[in-house]
Amino acid sequence: MVYGRFRLYIWISSILYLAYFSCGFDPGDNYLIDCGSPTNTTVSNRVFIADNLASKFLSTPQNVLVNTSANSITSSVDSPLYKTARVFAETSRYTFPISQSGRHWIRFYFFPFVSGNRNLSLASFSVSTQNNVLLGDFSPNNVTVREFSVNVTSGTLVITFTPSNNSFAYLNALEVVSVPDSLITDDATSIPSGKFQGLLTQALETVARVNMGGPIVSFDNDTLGRTWVPDRSFLGQPNLAKSVSKIESVKYPPGGATSDTAPPTVYGTLTKMASEDDPNSNFNVTWDFNVDQGFQYFVRFHFCDIVSTAANQLYFNVYVDSWNVLPDFDLTSKIFGNLASACYMDFVTAVKDSSKIRVSIGPSSINNNYPNAILNGLEIMKINNSMGSLSGVGSVASSSTGHSKKNVGVIVGVSIGVLVVVIAGIICFLHRRRKVKSHGNSKIWVPLSINGSHTMGSKYSNGTTISVGSNFGYRYQFAAIQEATNNFDESWVIGIGGFGKVYKGELNDGTKVAVKRGNPRSQQGLAEFRTEIEMLSQFRHRHLVSLIGYCDEKNEMILVYEYMENGTLKGHLYGSGFPSLGWKERLEICIGAARGLHYLHTGYAKAVIHRDVKSANILLDENLMAKVADFGLSKTGPEIDQTHVSTAVKGSFGYLDPEYFRRQQLTEKSDVYSFGVVLFEVLCARPVIDPSLPREMVNLAEWAMKWQKKGQLEQIIDPVLVGKIRPDSLRKFAETAEKCLVDFGVDRPPMGDVLWNLEYALQLQEAVLLNDPEENSTNVIGELSPQVNDISNVETTALAQFETSSVDDLSGVSMSRVFSQLVKSEGSAEHYIAILQLEHEVGASLEENWLEHSLHGNI
Structure with a gap:
């Protein structure tokens, strides 16, 4: 009888819910319970069933209901749902029949009031489902x-409440409501790069649901019963933000966002840059959100362009922490349709090692219109960890009381263990701090010595020892840098990166330089400054950008490089108006960059891993010779007896090795993966991530690999190259890129093999090779005949070429001629490898000689 009455009330509640949200989602399951209440409670046309009618679904050893006195309810806590509660003295469960499998909202209402001798604020408990610990x-x-x-x-859905030792659990109200299957799909874009799949199986907890630029949107104005809060309390600098409201303009395009995704009140309001008074505005609007460390987070951006008056008028950047997740974002591109069309973008962060998520929007550098950036709404949800937990402690509660007590013991034990570790960490920190203090903290930048080691510090750093090689340049005075850059003239800016701005400059002797100016208050900038000097003071190579000097006066972090006349490889591929490169030029640039990376990986006892290989970090001199630049994120490789370096994930969106991202284990093969992305970027001449394209085309690496596996890569190459690439050269180049992008680093070729393949692709482009037995093979080594008529003649010829070449040739393109000689002589792979090694050794030696002469003014 009670069960029948409950079903009747559920039916009535569903009818009322459906009537009110007639244009919204009709939930298959819709359980609303006012715990502890003797009567039904209506809240904004939603009927929460009385506690006794829900007892059919509750299994508990004790039946404890409490209610608060009228004077305990304040104006800020005026919902009738908080007037009563059900208290659980022992493990208790709600078991709900589920008629519609899939996602369900579970909402718990808590208010720790005092009733008689029962103080709910003393409660401590855990809440779990069959598969997940929720609290x-x-x-x-x-x-x-x-x-x-x-x-x-x-x-069925089983929700278990487990009191902690000698405590109890309680609940004021409970919702279990079906969610549309389309609300959260299985995949999203990983931050910093790649694709995240498997969201459908994850449990999520709402951290923030924010209506940018608008008022609170209560659950009775949302088709799915959600609450959206205003964004002002999260803004870092409210004076930089401005609100706009045009709710009546919102359109929901077919196949895109719906009113279930977010209501018109969210899409029809926004926060934008307050840039009206300054057409040169260059700042970000930023929001900060508190999160728990050790979890990944689902981040959904809601956009609707209600400020533009024409299509393609608004371009802007969107950041999550330091990652530019939507560079040069255009809301009116064809994927989203017309102006004022509602849309959203989903991302998943890496495991957080900090307690904040920072979301920012800012102007795009390619936008010739008035600088602006907008955001309409934002949702952040915590994703359960590998144990299915959203709380960070414990595992799913057992179904028996005895086991649940044991589980609580495990939770307590883990908590104590964590506490011990934290205390030990605090002791170590205090000891280290005391030790540093005893040595004295530097409050200003300490000049670096030209030779030997010195300690660099600032008021933001305890000091870091940097070993500066004798082949390093010298320390410039800040006044000299100011003069060289026309007092950091903004019109002389040639680039902007995470470290800071890069200015074109000219020294007193007429030498053109590139000056990178960092911010001494930036912890990231300090690390990059240190690493750049440590790395580039150790080596010089024809295909690595040279660091000429530095400046550390006046709390500045300034690096001075050789000037590269033709900018970045990226600028010659798209977006900067440079003339298009021919296929041979592109191959030679790739070969040069590969030489630089190969030198990094093999030039010293320990490999140097660049960690930020991308087309923007491959620079071109006046002769279009490639040089690898920007070593701020570089790391030395593993020890001889190790396979990898464990380190926090860093790199650039779209280029990052997915295996490194998943496992946080860095090897040289991470550079190889990034270089493979560059190869496809060179071939297709488009950004590696382009959110304006259809979903399957957004990620260049995935899109190109799809066509490569079809054997139809020529369908997507840069149109200016169509008909200008020999099929065999294209095939070899594409196979090389494909091998670089395999899932596991161990299966990727070393950079030396990549270099070999690119040299071969160039030879295939320049001439038809004679006596080539298997031109279609994917294995270059197999393409060279093992039958050699006169090996010694091959070696003599190749070595003679080394002896008669100039220093300049030896470290550059002369190897193309050596390679050609070997191929035409049908040389074996082993002999080419020997020559390659010899080139490396002789080249390194000649580089050192060149450096010695240059330091003494002989060159």
């Missing part, structure tokens, strides 16, 4: 609603 050792301190989204695949 662990939880103690509500004030009124709160905790919202979760779980995927229910069985016919």
